[in-house]
Amino acid sequence: xxxxxxxxxxxxxxxxxxxxxxxxxxxxxxxxxxxxxxxxxxxxxxxxxxxxxxxxxxxxxxxxxxxxxxxxxxxxxxxxxxxxxxxxxxxxxxxxxxxxxxxxxxxxxxxxxxxxxxxxxxxxxxxxxxxxxxxxxxxxxxxxxxxxxxxxxxxxxxxxx
Amino acid sequence: xxxxxxxxxxxxxxxxxxxxxxxxxxxxxxxxxxxxxxxxxxxxxxxxxxxxxxxxxxxxxxxxxxxxxxxxxxxxxxxxxxxxxxxxxxxxxxxxxxxxxxxxxxxxxxxxxxxxxxxxxxxxxxxxxxxxxxxxxxxxxxxxxxxxxxxxxxxxxxxxxxxxxxxxxxxxxxxxxxxxxxxxxxxxxxxxxxxxxxxxxxxxxxxxxxxxxxxxxxxxxxxxxxxxxxxxxxxxxxxxxxxxxxxxxxxxxxxxxxxxxxxxxxxxxxxxxxxxxxxxxxxxxxxxxxxxxxxxxxxxxxxxxxxxxxxxxxxxxxxxxxxxxxxxxxxxxxxxxxxxxxxxxxxxxxxxxxxxxxxxxxxxxxxxxxxxxxxxxxxxxxxxxxxxxxxxxxxxxxxxxxxxxxxxxxxxxxxxxxxxxxxxxxxxxxxxxxxxxxxxxxxxxxxxxxxxxxxxxxxxxxxxxxxxxxxxxxxxxxxxxxxxxxxxxxxxxxxxxxxxxxxxxxxxxx
Numbered sequence: 001x002x003x004x005x006x007x008x009x010x011x012x013x014x015x016x017x018x019x020x021x022x023x024x025x026x027x028x029x030x031x032x033x034x035x036x037x038x039x040x041x042x043x044x045x046x047x048x049x050x051x052x053x054x055x056x057x058x059x060x061x062x063x064x065x066x067x068x069x070x071x072x073x074x075x076x077x078x079x080x081x082x083x084x085x086x087x088x089x090x091x092x093x094x095x096x097x098x099x100x101x102x103x104x105x106x107x108x109x110x111x112x113x114x115x116x117x118x119x120x121x122x123x124x125x126x127x128x129x130x131x132x133x134x135x136x137x138x139x140x141x142x143x144x145x146x147x148x149x150x151x152x153x154x155x156x157x158x159x160x161x
Numbered sequence: 162x163x164x165x166x167x168x169x170x171x172x173x174x175x176x177x178x179x180x181x182x183x184x185x186x187x188x189x190x191x192x193x194x195x196x197x198x199x200x201x202x203x204x205x206x207x208x209x210x211x212x213x214x215x216x217x218x219x220x221x222x223x224x225x226x227x228x229x230x231x232x233x234x235x236x237x238x239x240x241x242x243x244x245x246x247x248x249x250x251x252x253x254x255x256x257x258x259x260x261x262x263x264x265x266x267x268x269x270x271x272x273x274x275x276x277x278x279x280x281x282x283x284x285x286x287x288x289x290x291x292x293x294x295x296x297x298x299x300x301x302x303x304x305x306x307x308x309x310x311x312x313x314x315x316x317x318x319x320x321x322x323x324x325x326x327x328x329x330x331x332x333x334x335x336x337x338x339x340x341x342x343x344x345x346x347x348x349x350x351x352x353x354x355x356x357x358x359x360x361x362x363x364x365x366x367x368x369x370x371x372x373x374x375x376x377x378x379x380x381x382x383x384x385x386x387x388x389x390x391x392x393x394x395x396x397x398x399x400x401x402x403x404x405x406x407x408x409x410x411x412x413x414x415x416x417x418x419x420x421x422x423x424x425x426x427x428x429x430x431x432x433x434x435x436x437x438x439x440x441x442x443x444x445x446x447x448x449x450x451x452x453x454x455x456x457x458x459x460x461x462x463x464x465x466x467x468x469x470x471x472x473x474x475x476x477x478x479x480x481x482x483x484x485x486x487x488x489x490x491x492x493x494x495x496x497x498x499x500x501x502x503x504x505x506x507x508x509x510x511x512x513x514x515x516x517x518x519x520x521x522x523x524x525x526x527x528x529x530x531x532x533x534x535x536x537x538x539x540x541x542x543x544x545x546x547x548x549x550x551x552x553x554x555x556x557x558x559x560x561x562x563x564x565x566x567x568x569x570x571x572x573x574x575x576x577x578x579x580x581x582x583x584x585x586x587x588x589x590x591x592x593x594x595x596x597x598x599x600x601x602x603x604x605x606x607x608x609x610x611x612x613x614x615x616x617x618x619x620x621x622x623x624x625x626x627x628x629x630x631x632x633x634x635x636x637x638x639x640x641x642x643x644x645x646x647x648x649x650x651x652x653x654x655x656x657x658x659x660x661x662x663x664x665x666x667x668x669x670x671x
Contacts, residue, residue, distance in 0.1 A: 081645050092605040093638075095645050100600050125295055125472060125623035126600035159270060161295050161446075161472050161623045 004074030004085060010115050011073070011136025015066030017111050023062045031055060075134050077148065082122065084134055094131045099156035100124045104149045106142050118142035122149060125161045176244035176255075183306030186281045187236045195232045199225065245304060247318040252292070254302055266302060268322035270294050272473035273442035273485050276312060280435050288312045292319075293473030293485075295623050316441070323443075335422075338429065341502050344419035348490045352416070352466070353409030355458040416489045423502055428469075430486040440486050445505050446471045448598050448622040452496070452511070452591040459589060463493045469503055472623035506578040506595045516572025516583055519630035522613040524568045526631065528561055535560035563587060571630040575643060580620055582629045592627040594620065596647040604637040620644065 031054055038047035068088045076083040084094045105121040112118055118139045122132035137145065153160070180186075196203070206221040243256040252266040275291040282288055290312050292302030307315070344352075417434035424441070431439045451468040458464055467488040491499050493512070501508040535557045542550045566586035574581040575596075583591040603619045610616060616637035618629040632640065 087605070090605060090607045091611070092603060093641065094601060094603045095641055096601045097599070097645060124600045124621075126621035126626065127624075131603060132601075161270075 353412030
């Protein structure tokens with residue numbers, strides 16, 4: 001097997017920022033509501049201890065997890081197929097024959113735009129969902145990959161179904 | 162009249178509309194669908210009142226009337242605005258009053274066409290035409306009520322546009338189409354008897370008990386005294402026979418007069434007592450064929466059921482099945498012949514195929530999973546029933562035995578043309594797909610599988626996916642490579658090695 005292509009080094013920062021933003025915007029309000037509920041129905045000190053413990057676990061997860069996440073991502077474009085590997089807890093290797101590709105999207109969220117990164121989404125008739133996604137590529141690399149994939153998909157002489 | 166760039170005259174095909182009776186024909190099933198969707202609201206309206214408050218009644222009635230008028234309105238708008246035509250080799254549909262929609266179908270992208278006649282269609286001589294492509298999860302082209310003549314004309318026009326796909330001569334006379342499977346009434350009765358779902362009856366009885374104790378919770382405690390031992394036994398027999406009766410009636414109503422016929426390179430399935438369905442699909446569009454063999458059907462009757470899926474992804478409900486075509490009863494000696502007519506690769510010899518077993522360690526994982534799942538169920542039932550629930554402890558060894566049998570009868574095979582995966586003993590399920598239909602291959606490993614060095618391989622085609630039984634992680638990588646090479650240049654046959662070096666064996670057969 002050839003060497004996997006890693007994501008752009010800045011993708012590590014992207015994953016950290018995404019994890020911290022979801023911690024602040026989603027997990028903290030939820031945790032606050034649970035702690036408030038516990039304080040009302042149980043006791044203030046116990047609720048504080050549970051909340052602080054949960055926050056510590058979530059914070060450590062948000063700081064550590066993206067590093068492993070970054071290291072597990074990789075892709076490999078071979079002559080006839082695209083391989084994508086990902087996952088820290090559930091490890092996954094997806095293989096997509098390029099002649100089956102229906103279309104390819106390139107996306108940039110606000111954080112990705114700021115960092116000069118982009119993600120490539122490969123779509124087939126099987127509805128791969130997130131399994132055909134490669135996040136955290138340099139924008140130029142993402143454009144080149146997208147163009148290559150589109151070019152190869154056009155070599156197919158059927159409807160890809 | 163318009164002309165194209167070359168100056169040749171281009172005829173503008175006139176638009177056609179639904180049959181005027183479509184309003185009536187559609188209103189009844191739509192009203193029924195409305196009642197099914199709003200049953201909770203209706204129950205609340207009828208029984209939820211706590212006092213004689215006329216104002217609340219008016220509000221409730223108003224809400225129901227508002228939604229029902231919406232149903233009537235959408236039916237009328239559907240009739241008034243839906244237009245269709247086959248123009249310049251494409252099927253065009255347009256509909257909508259405020260939100261207008263125009264759809265264009267390329268005939269070569271149509272996965273299958275279905276003609277449905279419910280009792281109202283049959284009484285009025287109309288037919289519903291459903292046209293499905295590989296996109297989305299609903300029927301993309303729905304013409305809810307056409308006259309039979311218009312429906313046949315439409316299908317013939319679309320078939321004419323697709324005629325370049327046909328391998329052999331198209332037989333226009335239906336009487337000449339060879340019958341592949343013809344199912345008798347006795348077959349359907351056996352199909353129903355062997356397909357009884359005890360779970361649904363248990364749920365039904367649970368609801369009845371709930372109603373029984375609705376106004377007096379103490380009544381449940383008096384129940385053993387009321388029915389006694391004989392009564393309890395009679396209740397058990399009622400549950401079992403009730404499940405069989407429901408299943409038989411369902412099978413007969415759904416598959417009455419079942420007939421699968423071959424039409425050039427396509428298949429036509431017709432069935433149904435009240436709602437008559439006719440599905441036409443091209444063999445080359447078939448993605449996955451599932452062979453379903455519940456133990457009773459397999460061991461007592463020697464038959465299987467087939468489910469044929471195309472890329473037209475369906476969501477169950479609204480009268481549609483996940484599978485495009487179902488063949489309820491196929492005798493084992495006939496199975497290979499029917500599969501050869503259904504699969505896009507042609508002939509296969511499923512019975513003679515030596516399936517490879519899953520990895521040995523998959524048994525340990527299966528047993529551990531079965532043990533903790535059954536232990537949880539038993540613990541819950543013991544908590545619920547007390548010592549009366551003691552016999553359910555037997556569920557733990559039974560569950561372990563079933564897990565062992567399941568492992569022993571799992572298997573997979575990759576031939577030059579096909580990928581085959583089999584699972585289950587109680588409900589044996591064999592899935593078959595053509596390798597050249599493969600869309601992607603995925604191997605994955607969670608923490609538990611990593612501990613055992615195992616991996617899961619999922620093969621995706623358009624609209625569905627099949628999972629092979631658990632194999633060693635390295636072997637999963639080998640399988641992925643073999644399948645990818647098959648997708649590139651079919652057919653190739655690469656020997657698959659097991660990472661522990663042990664020889665591959667065939668799966669046990671009864």
